[in-house]
Amino acid sequence: MTAARAEGNAKLAALIARHPAGDATDLVQLLQDIQEEFNYLPEDAIHAAAAHVCVPVTKAFSVATFYRAFSLKPRGKTIIKVCLGTTCHIRGAPVVVDDIRTGLGVGPGETTKDMAFTVEVVNCVGACALAPVVIAGSRYLANVKPGTITRLLGAK
């Protein structure tokens, strides 16, 4: 077992221990904490979570695949969330998605090969005054104009 893996396991164990054992209603919250820690849901973590709250693994997977917030694949270092709320849509968000596809070579739900960026689309982040808005990590990019997003992301 590599050091990184062991560290991951220790983190997972500590995180799971903070949740009450056998409480099936806590499943969604537990998976959220795991995703927050690891940036995605590793397969063995889903197994561990299912065992901890005493539900079948199939149920844990059904929950993990139902909610949009969960990712079963490792995600990039920076998560780019392109807001596709109505305001962003009518103020040009679709062009921003296209620009990202051209600039980074990946579309929504995909990760760049170097694991630097994962592109996601979200339905409204409540920052309509800044439309169209892109959130890169914790940075809000406001009033994104066509052809500028790649530069704003610092990818080029």
Add this chain to the structure above:
Amino acid sequence: MRFATVRDLETRSERMAAADAHVRRRVLVCSGTGCAAGGALDLYEKLVAQCRKVKLEVEVELAPCGEAKEPLYAAVTGCQGLCQMGPLVQILPDDILYTHVTPDKAKDVVAKTLVGGEVIEKLLYKDPESGKRISKRDEIPFYKGQRFIALEGCGRVQATSLDAYIARGGFSSLIKALGMKPEAVISEVEKSGLRGRGGGGFPTGRKWRSCVEAEGEERFVICNGDEGDPGAFMDCCIMEGDPFRVLEGMMIAAHAVGAKRGFIYVRHEYPRAVERLQKAIADCRETGLLGERILGSGLSFDVRLSRGGGAFVCGESTALMRSIEGNVGEPRAKYVRSVQKGLYDKPTVLNNVETFACVPAVIREGGEWLAKIGTKRSPGTKAFCLVGKVRNTGLIEVPMGTTLRSVIYGIGGGIIDGRPFKAVQTGGPSGGCLPESALDLPVDFDALIGAGSMMGSGGMIIMDDRTCMVDVAKYFLHFLLEESCGKCVPCREGIFQLHAMLEAMSTGRSQAGDLEKVRRLAEDIAASSLCGLGKSAPNPVLSTLRYFEAEYRAHIENHKCPAGVCRELTTFQIDKDKCTGCMVCVKACPPEAITGEKKKPHAIDEAKCTRCGACRTVCGYDAVQTR
């Protein structure tokens, strides 16, 4: 500090009210989503640090103080409304509202205003018509005509401070309610005529009564903070800006229906709301405002926060309850209503954030007070998010019955760049688009439904002539297509087909007769879907068809998109008479399809053009036209 009795809380409230009255000057920094994204929290830190640097004593928490001390108090508040001009800073009692206060302006604000007592002209709101600077918040047209009930404390008090909340009479409604019989609380809410602010408009009092009458030992109170409608962030603002008020509303409901446990279900896209509510819940537990025998009364109540998983359907009550139980959020048919069999099949009251935020005011002022505000069938006020192609984007609250026109043109200041108004979209993906002819409709539950839209949770998206209604309808269908949970066929397959038909229209692949097919399928989906999501899914299509049929026909019959949005049906060209040769579009064009020299008309190379519309957006002379 623990409030064992009502008297304990009252004593603390009096002390904090006195401390609040002693504040010499307060600086309130807005931390609504728009302002925060613009650096408001950084600005706050800088303001405080700068004050300390120049030896200006500043309090960051409202603290019981000695009589002589009159502190300067700087606090972060929830949304102050005018997001368009953020970050916002209010200085009281001077009554100054500063706009666009980026963090680099902290030094100036401290030196000139807080120390020098001088008003910084260029940070004041500038009236677009007269060019005059306006200092007082309530004289800005955006704030005129508004009335705050649900947003009463939002943007006015330190959002995260229990002391600040009780200093302004917070939890006095809880005290009053605890002194009343549950039955009396319910009848007060019934008298107020308060209807659910989540969009359904179901009478709140009647819901509470049905819950009490339902059989069962245990009951639950749930606050729905899964605000999923795109373009709506009122509930987010309330949860972030006045979290204790939401809890107080829930406690009053718990007393009324006899619930011991409550849940707040918050959308995971709202991390700040989660954080502040969690802090508020922890503070309430610590002080005994949540827990066993609250304030020495018979009420024992605790609240747990559940973070949503990013599924729109979970805003639907039965799906939300399944999600709290740790399951996938699939709705069920409502043969039995959730007030009778809700969470864990127990009687459950579920109201949305704004409804709970209205409850303390109803108890404090009495039901009849609210019933006199607004319209007869929709009493009270409603919070809206005014967004889209409107000049003043922001969070507003108006009495029911206010016309759409006065909201859009009075408060909103009209359309960006003076372009023509085309439609207003309300009700999110379940609502509809209303045209110019509907602008004099009063905002209330029934009038909007009558016109083919609905109130919804409060998103109000303004569209101009450069918005294509087929594209808007397609946008909502795409949204719902992704969010349909897949349980019932009409919704899962029907929306898929409907979307495909609109996609065909917007790419020039549709044929005569398609309009009828769209209409028929839309009606079938509405009639046969299992839950509200599917039943209302065709609304955006049906309402745009009702008012903008000609635009659909242009797509189908002429393969043209009059608004110039659908790329396959649009060709851009530059009007040589209007073009001034300013080079702005040349620089903005991503595929570099525009050529031209300075001061000479430019031209678009159609072969290179991707029809993204960037040139049209940036052109200040209306020279880019569609053909």
